[in-house]
Amino acid sequence: xxxxxxxxxxxTVWTQLQAWLDYLALSKHKQxxxxxxxxxxxxxxxxxxxxxxxxxxxxxxxxxxxxLNHLVVAGHQQFYREREPIWTQAWNFLxxxxxxxxxxxxxxxxxxxxxxxxxxxxxxxxxxWQPDLVYSVLDPxxxxxxxxxxxxxxxxxxxxxxxxxxxxxxxxxYIRNNTSIGFQxxxxxxxxxxxxxxxxxxxxxVLGAVAGHLTYLGYNDTFWGFVVGHSAFELTxxxxxxxxxxxxxxxxxxxxxQTRLYALRTNGRIAIQLMYGAALLFLMAAxxxxxxxxxxxxxxxxxxxxxxxxxxxxxAWLGWGGRKHSVQQVNL
Amino acid sequence: xQLDTLYTVHTPEGIxxxxxxxxxxxxxxxxxxxxxxxxxxxxxxxSILGLLGYLGGGLTLILIFLLEWxxxxxxxxxxxxxxxxxxxxxxxxxQRDGSPVTFSASLLRNLIRFVDFMPFFYxxxxxxxxxxxHFQRLGDLAADTLVVYKPHxxxxxxxxxxxxLPLPQPLLIQEQQTLLQFAExxxxxxxxxxxxxxQITASTLTQGQPPSLTLQRYAVWIAGQHTLTPKQVANx
Numbered sequence: 001x002x003x004x005x006x007x008x009x010x011x012t013v014w015t016q017l018q019a020w021l022d023y024l025a026l027s028k029h030k031q032x033x034x035x036x037x038x039x040x041x042x043x044x045x046x047x048x049x050x051x052x053x054x055x056x057x058x059x060x061x062x063x064x065x066x067x068l069n070h071l072v073v074a075g076h077q078q079f080y081r082e083r084e085p086i087w088t089q090a091w092n093f094l095x096x097x098x099x100x101x102x103x104x105x106x107x108x109x110x111x112x113x114x115x116x117x118x119x120x121x122x123x124x125x126x127x128x129w130q131p132d133l134v135y136s137v138l139d140p141x142x143x144x145x146x147x148x149x150x151x152x153x154x155x156x157x158x159x160x161x162x163x164x165x166x167x168x169x170x171x172x173x174y175i176r177n178n179t180s181i182g183f184q185x186x187x188x189x190x191x192x193x194x195x196x197x198x199x200x201x202x203x204x205x206v207l208g209a210v211a212g213h214l215t216y217l218g219y220n221d222t223f224w225g226f227v228v229g230h231s232a233f234e235l236t237x238x239x240x241x242x243x244x245x246x247x248x249x250x251x252x253x254x255x256x257x258q259t260r261l262y263a264l265r266t267n268g269r270i271a272i273q274l275m276y277g278a279a280l281l282f283l284m285a286a287x288x289x290x291x292x293x294x295x296x297x298x299x300x301x302x303x304x305x306x307x308x309x310x311x312x313x314x315x316a317w318l319g320w321g322g323r324k325h326s327v328q329q330v331n332l
Numbered sequence: 333x334q335l336d337t338l339y340t341v342h343t344p345e346g347i348x349x350x351x352x353x354x355x356x357x358x359x360x361x362x363x364x365x366x367x368x369x370x371x372x373x374x375x376x377x378x379s380i381l382g383l384l385g386y387l388g389g390g391l392t393l394i395l396i397f398l399l400e401w402x403x404x405x406x407x408x409x410x411x412x413x414x415x416x417x418x419x420x421x422x423x424x425x426x427q428r429d430g431s432p433v434t435f436s437a438s439l440l441r442n443l444i445r446f447v448d449f450m451p452f453f454y455x456x457x458x459x460x461x462x463x464x465x466h467f468q469r470l471g472d473l474a475a476d477t478l479v480v481y482k483p484h485x486x487x488x489x490x491x492x493x494x495x496x497l498p499l500p501q502p503l504l505i506q507e508q509q510t511l512l513q514f515a516e517x518x519x520x521x522x523x524x525x526x527x528x529x530x531q532i533t534a535s536t537l538t539q540g541q542p543p544s545l546t547l548q549r550y551a552v553w554i555a556g557q558h559t560l561t562p563k564q565v566a567n568x
Binding site for chain 1: 436470
């Protein structure tokens with residue numbers, strides 16, 4: 001069949017497919033207002049694929065090939081779109097797949113936890129023994145600022161006291177600041193792990209030194225009462241971000257029987273799942289920190305209880321979530 | 333040897349799709365546009381919400397966080413792989429198998445942007461872009477994505493309305509295609525350049541006749557039209 005006959009013969013199929021593509025590109029709302037184009041989308045798409053293959057094999061003119069290629073690319077994009085409702089996916093992921101994935105990746109999680117929590121605990125204890133150590137970590141201005149923030153004598157009630165609108169301000173601050181740190185800890189795993197290691201150690205040491213110093217001064221109730229509420233979410237989120245970062249590092253340093261590129265793709269898919277959980281935890285931590293931890297009039301006993309309950313819930317979620325379900329390859 | 337940068341995907345339907353990966357310059361320009369948009373939106377937010385005191389300050393910080401990390405993800409996910417900058421330069425992000433970019437892949441490639449930006453001004457990103465065959469920065473490599481050109485059709489390139497002329501000798505398929513391609517592109521060339529190109533075949537094909545016209549007449553014949561259509565007769 002010559003090219004012009006070919007075009008004449010199948011022209012209608014292509015215009016119908018184009019009509020379908022235009023229709024499918026509309027929003028759901030607008031689609032309901034119009035009637036669907038004639039023919040079946042899948043059938044038209046398959047036919048056009050066949051025409052493209054024929055046109056390629058018969059060496060028809062580049063312009064015709066270009067036109068058919070364009071139609072098929074657009075059809076391919078529509079045909080292989082994800083259609084499962086995002087909220088169902090998100091719920092299944094968070095309740096079942098994410099905790100299972102954290103357990104499956106226990107090596108990188110353990111590494112990140114050891115570095116972050118290890119450095120933090122080390123500095124909490126070291127500052128009890130060598131109180132001046134805090135000045136090697138932070139400059140005196142920052143230390144003075146921390147002291148005044150949690151000094152029980154400067155506050156007639158426990159904890160920090162703020163107006164509601166400054167709570168919103170701090171919420172924004174925590175979201176932007178803390179989540180960005182988490183994202184950076186993750187992505188800098190690509191720098192052969194040096195970036196992730198640095199961010200985990202830096203934050204672990206600073207947090208440890210501050211906590212240790214304030215404990216040494218005896219500001220226990222103001223400081224620990226403030227941080228206990230959001231600590232479960234926040235510390236877990238940082239540790240998981242670090243674990244996700246090390247997953248990228250693993251692909252570069254220990255790709256195993258894969259090429260580094262292939263390992264990076266595989267591990268990238270796993271790491272981004274850890275980051276979904278981490279991002280959610282950062283969001284919840286910011287919320288708790290801004291609106292609950294800052295409540296000055298809540299009794300200390302309640303604060304410590306809530307803090308403990310949140311720790312138990314977080315660990316139970318990560319430890320037991322999705323245990324009855326087999327872990328599948330997730331394609332969120 | 334492959335001279336162009338076309339990228340071929342084999343689909344489950346058993347056909348080969350061609351995509352055209354975009355290089356450094358258009359992607360940089362698209363990024364610059366997005367940067368300006370984000371900057372403009374950021375400034376506007378700060379100046380409006382700044383009037384609301386602490387409350388506005390908090391909202392501003394959240395929105396800036398969204399602009400910093402989530403702006404490209406949202407647009408790539410909801411708008412066929414195109415941020416406003418990419419739309420302007422007719423680029424879009426796809427998975428390497430030609431399917432639309434997924435949410436995960438978009439988030440991954442845009443988080444890794446942070447490393448691509450290192451050590452300064454997209455150092456790693458540009459190196460990776462220049463050393464990979466399909467112009468992928470590190471984020472693209474990890475997320476298995478490509479940034480490609482959105483094809484637009486050359487509707488004006490129809491075959492010219494000339495009287496068909498049978499070929500004087502059998503030609504190879506590739507040679508026939510070259511003639512078709514010449515005829516389709518004829519209107520985008522100047523007459524002098526078209527004649528110059530057509531002259532190359534003078535010794536074998538055109539043999540003293542007006543070269544451009546003759547080649548076009550062959551092309552029309554190759555395409556399968558062996559007589560003038562009644563409409564064309566009426567026009568001439």
